[in-house]
Amino acid sequence: KEKMIHRTRGFLLTLTASACMLLCPCSLLPNSAAKKKAAEAAAQTPRIAVEIRGVDGALARNVRDHLSVTHKSCSVSKAYLAVLGKRGEEEARETLRAFGYYDATVTASVVADSNCPVATLVIDAGQRVKLHTVQLELTGPGETDEGFSEELKEIGLTSGSGLNHGDYSKAKQLFESVALERGYLEGEFVKHELRVNPDALRADIALVFDTGPRYQLGEVRIKQEPEFLEESLIARFLESNEDAAYDASLVSNYHLALSKSSYFERVDVRPRLSSPENNTIQIDISLTPRDR
Numbered sequence: 001k002e003k004m005i006h007r008t009r010g011f012l013l014t015l016t017a018s019a020c021m022l023l024c025p026c027s028l029l030p031n032s033a034a035k036k037k038a039a040e041a042a043a044q045t046p047r048i049a050v051e052i053r054g055v056d057g058a059l060a061r062n063v064r065d066h067l068s069v070t071h072k073s074c075s076v077s078k079a080y081l082a083v084l085g086k087r088g089e090e091e092a093r094e095t096l097r098a099f100g101y102y103d104a105t106v107t108a109s110v111v112a113d114s115n116c117p118v119a120t121l122v123i124d125a126g127q128r129v130k131l132h133t134v135q136l137e138l139t140g141p142g143e144t145d146e147g148f149s150e151e152l153k154e155i156g157l158t159s160g161s162g163l164n165h166g167d168y169s170k171a172k173q174l175f176e177s178v179a180l181e182r183g184y185l186e187g188e189f190v191k192h193e194l195r196v197n198p199d200a201l202r203a204d205i206a207l208v209f210d211t212g213p214r215y216q217l218g219e220v221r222i223k224q225e226p227e228f229l230e231e232s233l234i235a236r237f238l239e240s241n242e243d244a245a246y247d248a249s250l251v252s253n254y255h256l257a258l259s260k261s262s263y264f265e266r267v268d269v270r271p272r273l274s275s276p277e278n279n280t281i282q283i284d285i286s287l288t289p290r291d292r
Contacts, residue, residue, distance in 0.1 A: 142211030183246030
């Protein structure tokens, strides 16, 4: 049993620049300036050049991004160059396995140059493992939720395509995040498997997700600091959704409607996802007036 990954879209806290300055006038600016200065200095430091042969495109870029040697400066000791070469071979093989190339051969060398060392990786990726069976299934009350099924169309796992471990992880996260966004707080995988047979160049995926019950939209509680408008006036900005099933888009609509008004300097809309009551999700709205 895996924990739900709490990822929500569209209703995060919004702070204006002026509000941020009021809350943290002293601490953020020096840190930001120091980080910027350090980043600029790091960008100007000469790095070991890396040449990759045998693969190109996205695969070569991913191999390069995961090499330790890519981030090393030209000033590393000659004794350390051999270590970086051996490490680079294993790092490249690990990256290639993530893309379905389980039988790749990699030869790396890091040669000292008069100005800066040069790292060369020669790669024979071999044959790629392909997806054979792909089972993506919803069970439980959400099985007939067309909105849920529509979101899952983003998953690009199909029989015959090349194995990509990252795509499998993204598919799992999508099941979980959509469940949370649509109010299935008890959703969980009853089956989540990625079986790889490198010798047969075959991989099989099974993701079966039981949604559990869908929670309803609960009470909307409004807090003003200080109190300056009648709640009946504020309610005019909010679409009435009594007894509606919870959906994150409702929360984002609340935030958008209030933010577009001329009354509020700060709008904070938060669903109580971690503490639902009686299968309902309460919405807390905090408002700060705009100076006039």
